[in-house]
Amino acid sequence: MLKFKLNMKKPLLFLSMLSVIWSGSALSSLPIKAAGPSVEVWMTRDNLSTALQRQGDIVFQQDSPGNQRTIDVNDFLKYQQMDGFGASMTDSSAWLISHQLSDSKRAEVMERLFGQSGIGLSMLRQTIGASDFNWEMYSYADTAWDWNLNNFSINRDKPYIIPMVKAALTKNPQIKVMASPWSAPGWMKSTGSMIGGYLNHDSYEVYAQYLRRFIQSYQSEGIPIYAITPQNEPLFNGSNEYPTMYMSVDDQTKFIRDHLGPALRGSGLQTKIIAYDHNYDQYAYPRDVLNNAAAASYIAGSAFHHYGGDVTAMTTLHNLHPNKDIWFTEGGFGSWNDGFKNQIREMINVTRNWSKSYILWNIALDQNNGPSLLSNSINYGMLRIRSDAQDQVTYNNQYYAMGHLSKFVVPGAYRVDTNTYANSLDNVAFQNPDGSKVLVVANSENQNQTFKARWGNQSFTYTIPAGSALTFKWYGETTRDVISLKASANGKFVAAEDGGNSPLIANRDAVGGAWESFERINLGIGNYAFKSMANGRFVAAENAGASPLIARSGSIGTWETFQVASVSGGVTLRAAAKSQFVSADNAGASPLIANRSTASGWETFQISVH
Template sequence: MLSAFAPGLVLAPAAHAEPSVGVWLTTQDGRQLLARQPDAEFGSGGGHRTITVDPGETHQTMTGFGAALTDSSAALMNASPRRDELLTELFDQREGIGLTAVRQVIGASDFAREVYSYDEVPPGQDDYDLSEFSIAHDEADILPLLRRAKELSPELNTVATPWSAPGWMKSGGSMIGGELPAQNYQVFADYLVKFVQAYQRAGVPIDALTPQNEPLNTQESYPGSPMAPDAQAAFVRNDLGPKLEQAGLGTEVFAYDHNWDDVDYPNQVLDAAAQYTDGAAFHCYGGDPSAQSAVHEAHPDAEIHLTECSGTESADPANTFRDTLAWQADNLIIGGTRNHASSVLLWNLALDPAHGPVLDGACTDCTGVTTVDGGDVRYNAEYYALGHASKFVRPGAVRVGSNDLGEVRNAAFRNPDGSIALIAHNPTGGEQTFTVSAQNRAFDYTLPAGGLATFSWPG
C-alpha cells in the first residue's frame, strides 16, 4: 500500500559550504515517493542536453496548488480517526506537502451525499429575501477542516464555485436540470455574496468565485446549470460584480470554469465584463493546456487558473499510479504552469475505495488525492504530483524561464525568498541524463523512466 513520504524527508538546509541542490524523486513504480535523494552539486555538469533556468525571465505569479474539499471528501476525512494526520500531510509544508489552495463547492456538487443548497424552502415556495439562508450544513464537516487547513497553511487560497443555484430560483424548480432565468440573476448574486460573507465570518475568507461550474455541461442527473457566455457576462457585469463591490468584498471573479476545448467562452466574458472579471478558470477534461496560453495572449492582464482535474482508475488498476503520475505531471503541474496557470487544483481531496460517495449519474471511477476508508488511508499519485510543486513552490513564487527538452518536461520557479525550484518529468521509456544550468553554474542528473523530480537550491 502506498503511504506518505517518511518523516525524514522534512526540508532542512544542506550542510555544505557552497550551495547544493536538494533533490526529491518519485518513481512510476512507487518505490520512491517524494523521497530525498543525495544532493546534486553545482560544478559537476556539462556535455548533455541542457535545461537552462533563467531567473531573469519572469512569467505568472503563483497562487498555489491544491484540490477540492467536496462534501464527500470532508465527510470521509472528518470521520477518519487519522483526520489530524491527513490534514498535516496535506497542508503542513514541513511535515507534509504544504498545499496552499483549495476549491470549495457552494452547495452540493456531484460528489456529495445529498443534494442541498444554503437556502432550502418547501417545494413550490421561494425566498427572495434569503431569510432562510444558512451555511449550517458546512459546520458539521467542511468548515472545521477548512479552518484547520488554514492554521496549517496560513497562505491558503480559496476559490469557490456553485454547481447550481437553489432549486426555487431555477426554471425547473430543482438544482438538477433547468436553468437560472435572467430575472433571478440579482437574487443569485445576493446568494453568492451572502455565502462569501458567511464563510468570512466562519474564519474562511473566499479569495475568488467562479459564477458557474462547467456552464456548458447539460448534465441532468446531478446539480448543474448551463449558462451561455453572453449570459455569464451579463450576470457578472450587471449583478455579481457590482454586488461584491457594494459589499466591500475583495473577492475576485474568474470566468468560464470549464474545459480547455473552448477559448471563445472565456474570451467573450473577459471582453464583455472586463471591469469585474479578473481571469479565467479551466478544467482538464477536453482539449489541452495550450488553451490557457491562447486566452493569456488575448488578455495578458487576466489571471489563468486550472481549477479542476480528477484522476481516474486505469483499465488495469495496477497501472493507475503510473498513469496518473505521468499524465498529471505533464499536463497539470508542468503543462498547466507553462501555459500561465497561477494555480493548479485537482478534484476530490479524498474518496473512498468505491470512488465515492457520489450522486447517481456522476463519475464512478474518479480517484482522489487520498483514499480514505475509516482508519485506512492511502496517498495516491495525485498527492505526490501535487507535492512535487506545493512543497517547493510557494505562494508569490514567479515562474521563470526554462527550456522544455521534450524528453525531460520541466517548469522552473523563483520563490519570494529567492530560492529556485525546478520540477522535471521524464515521460519516456528509458532513463534520461541531462544538464541543468543556472546563472553560469551547472549540474548533471539522470532521471529514471517515468520519474518525477524536484530540484531546489538557494537563489
C-alpha cells in the first residue's frame, strides 16, 4: 500500500533560482481545475458551547503552494480496519437507563447513543459477571464446587442488562459485543472469593467451560459475542472492594493454549480470543503471550487500557506481531483526567496507533458516579443520569468527543494516512466502506490555528478555534500528479528500491508499479517534493545531501525540497539540502545522490506523467 505524509516542519530555504514552469512531456504548467467535492464540517468547542454541531459546508479547491501547516490525507495508504467505537453497558449503566428514564426519554437516549441521528456507537464491552460498577458482586456460577456447571445461569442479567444490550442492537445491528470477566467464580480461585487471588490450576478447564457457557447463553438471547478476553486487567490484584483476579503471562498463555482456545474452537464458536486487556506500560505481557505459537494460534490480538504507559506501546506491539490485531477496550475518564481536549486527543492517538476500536468505560453513571461497589467512585460516565429523579440526563464531554469519530466512521472503515502535529493539531483520517472520507482534527492550543488539508491535488484551508475539534466528511476520488523519472545516464527508470526502504537507483527498464512512481508536489517558486508511491514517504537528500536519496521522510523540509529546471534533453533536480544537483552516479549503476555542482548527462532526467 501507499503512505503519504506532510508536515512543513522546516522552512523552504532553497528559493534562489527563478521560478520555472513545466513544459512539453517533461514539464507542463499545472491545469486550473474546477472546485472539488463539498465537505461537511462538524465542530465541538472545549466548553461545549458548540457541541457536535454542523457548520457551513466548504469545498475542495485546486491546491496551490503555501507555507501554512498542512495535513496531507492519503487514502491510498490504508492501515487497520476499524471495528468501531463504543462503551460499556455495565450493570450500573443498564440499570439507570432502564429504571430512571421514562419510555419516551429512554427511546431518545438510545437514539442519541446508537441511532443514525445520534452518534452511532458500534461497539459494546460487556462484563462477564460483576465489575466495580454493579449493585452487588456475583458470577454466573456461585454454587461452590459445581465442576460440571449444573447451576450455571445468566438470570441475573436478564431483568435489565440483556434488554438494554438488545435495545442497542435493535438501534444499530452492526454493533459488535466484546466481553471481559473481572474474576472467575470465587470457588475456582486461591482466595475462595471473587476479590483478589489467582485462578487455581485445577480450575483452568472449568473456567474455560464457564466462559464458553457465557458466550453460548448470551448468543441464545440474541446477543452474538464478537470477542472475549480471559481476564480484565490481569496484572491488577489490589482492590478489596470489587472483583479482581491476577493472571500471569505464563498462566494466561497456558489457559488460552490448553483450555480456552480448544473449548471455544471445539464448540464451533467463532468468538475471537483477545489477550491481555490492561495498560500500555506492560505491553511485554501480550508480546510474550503471542510469542508462544501454540497459544497465538487461538488469539486474534491484544487489548489495551490507558491507565499507565504511553499509547505508542500499541504500535510497538504491532511492529513485533503485525499479523495480530489491536483493540483499545477501556478508556475511563473522571475527576483525574476529565476534559474534552484531553479526550478527543486520546481518541485520535489511540486510532493512530493501530487500534481497531476505542471503547469508553461506563455509558452512564449517576450524580454520585455510581451505582458502584467502590466506596468513592471518581469515574464519570458518557452520560449522567440522576438516580434521585426521573428523566434527568446530561451528556458529558466523552459523548461529544466520541461522537466526532463514532458518528462518521463506520465499522469496516480503514484508517488512512495523514501526518500529524502532536499536541497541537492532532488528527486522524479514515475511508468508509461507501468511499466517504473522514478527517478529525483537534486543536490543543490556546489560540486559533489555520491549517490546510490537502487531498491529492486539492485542498481546503480552515481556521479551527482554540481547544476545539472538527470532523470533516466528503465523498469523491482523489487526483494526484504522479510521475516517473528516467535517467539520461543509462535510460533506465528510477526506483524506490525495496518498497522505498533502500536508496533510489535508476535500474528499471519499465514502470512496473509503485516502486517507479512518485507523486510530484508543487511547493512554489520552482520547488517540488517527490513522494514515493511505494511507501508514501518523501524523497530526501539524506545527511544534508551527503548520502544517497531515499524515500523515508514523513514531512517536507529542506532535505525534501528540490529545484527542478528545464534543460536540453530533460530536467535537472537540484537539492535544497546543499544546492547540489542530483546525479545518477556511476552512469546509473549507483544510487542517486546530490553531489554535483554542475549538471551534464548523469544529472539529467526525463519526467513522464502517468
